[in-house]
Amino acid sequence: RIVYVNGEYLPEDQARVSIFDRGFLFADGVYEVTSVLDGKLIDFQGHAARLERSLGELDMAAPVTMDELLAIHRDLVKLNNVEEGMVYLQITRGAAADRDFVFPDPAATPSTLVMFTQSKGLIDSAAAKTGIKVISIDDIRWGRRDIKTVQLLYPSMGKMMAKKAGVDDAWMVEDGVVTEGTSNNAYIVKGGKIITRHLGTEILHGITRAAVLKMARESQMEVEERPFTIEEAKAADEAFVTSASTFVTPVVAIDGVALGDGTPGPVARRLREIYIDESR
Numbered sequence: 295r296i297v298y299v300n301g302e303y304l305p306e307d308q309a310r311v312s313i314f315d316r317g318f319l320f321a322d323g324v325y326e327v328t329s330v331l332d333g334k335l336i337d338f339q340g341h342a343a344r345l346e347r348s349l350g351e352l353d354m355a356a357p358v359t360m361d362e363l364l365a366i367h368r369d370l371v372k373l374n375n376v377e378e379g380m381v382y383l384q385i386t387r388g389a390a391a392d393r394d395f396v397f398p399d400p401a402a403t404p405s406t407l408v409m410f411t412q413s414k415g416l417i418d419s420a421a422a423k424t425g426i427k428v429i430s431i432d433d434i435r436w437g438r439r440d441i442k443t444v445q446l447l448y449p450s451m452g453k454m455m456a457k458k459a460g461v462d463d464a465w466m467v468e469d470g471v472v473t474e475g476t477s478n479n480a481y482i483v484k485g486g487k488i489i490t491r492h493l494g495t496e497i498l499h500g501i502t503r504a505a506v507l508k509m510a511r512e513s514q515m516e517v518e519e520r521p522f523t524i525e526e527a528k529a530a531d532e533a534f535v536t537s538a539s540t541f542v543t544p545v546v547a548i549d550g551v552a553l554g555d556g557t558p559g560p561v562a563r564r565l566r567e568i569y570i571d572e573s574r
């Protein structure tokens with residue numbers, strides 16, 4: 295695989311980042327995951343806009359323009375013959391001479407940009423066919439989840455808790471209401487209405503979420519953006535998650551409680567179809 299590091303395209307085993315990189319020492323970095331379908335990027339502009347916002351919130355400089363970033367994405371997709379999969383991008387505050395909590399002077403310490411691709415079947419996923427099961431866990435992450443930082447230890451632990459419980463993923467709960475999945479946005483459906491948490495600092499503003507809600511409204515589906523409790527979720531007709539890597543994926547059980555008849559619901563299945571059709 296050919297990867298990108300700070301201006302160079304290299305075989306993955308030749309790519310290097312300093313041990314002093316602040317991404318490594320402080321998780322001082324942001325990232326994006328953009329999906330690729332039929333060799334084409336889905337919603338690059340949305341990901342670029344969110345990246346600029348994440349960088350701005352953390353006073354971090356972009357090492358290249360968004361147009362250059364698009365060109366690198368396209369180069370990597372081509373160089374690695376990615377038909378279906380994703381492009382991962384990470385920008386960190388670079389490698390200062392010493393470990394120091396204070397941000398280094400950006401003029402002296404350039405940020406680090408790394409990018410790589412992953413080929414993966416996104417359309418024919420087992421999870422989409424059978425749906426996934428989730429458990430609920432406490433959301434103990436920091437308060438700026440709207441910034442897409444590389445601090446992913448707790449989401450990783452959440453996946454492990456799910457795995458230990460014999461299920462696929464975890465939904466995080468704060469003050470009794472569901473925030474989001476470990477790496478996706480969460481939705482329930484009740485009486486035909488799609489309910490998902492409103493945007494704020496408590497969740498990541500999913501690019502797939504924005505696209506799916508727009509498509510749902512255009513298809514005359516009712517959407518309500520508000521907090522919902524885990525009890526309300528367990529009593530819902532159906533549920534689903536969205537992300538760049540899973541598109542729309544049905545959720546069929548929460549904490550061992552089956553939703554509806556325990557199979558993917560019609561709204562989730564229809565939205566997945568619409569999303570894939572319109573993204574192609």
Ligand code: PDD
Pocket residue numbers: 327474475476477478479497498499500501502503536537538539
């Ligand atoms: N995760 N919420 C969280 C916490 C996420 O990590 C993600 C994405 C989303 C969905 O955002 P989007 O629709 O823009 O992908 C919501 C990516 C895919 C990841 O970490 O791999």
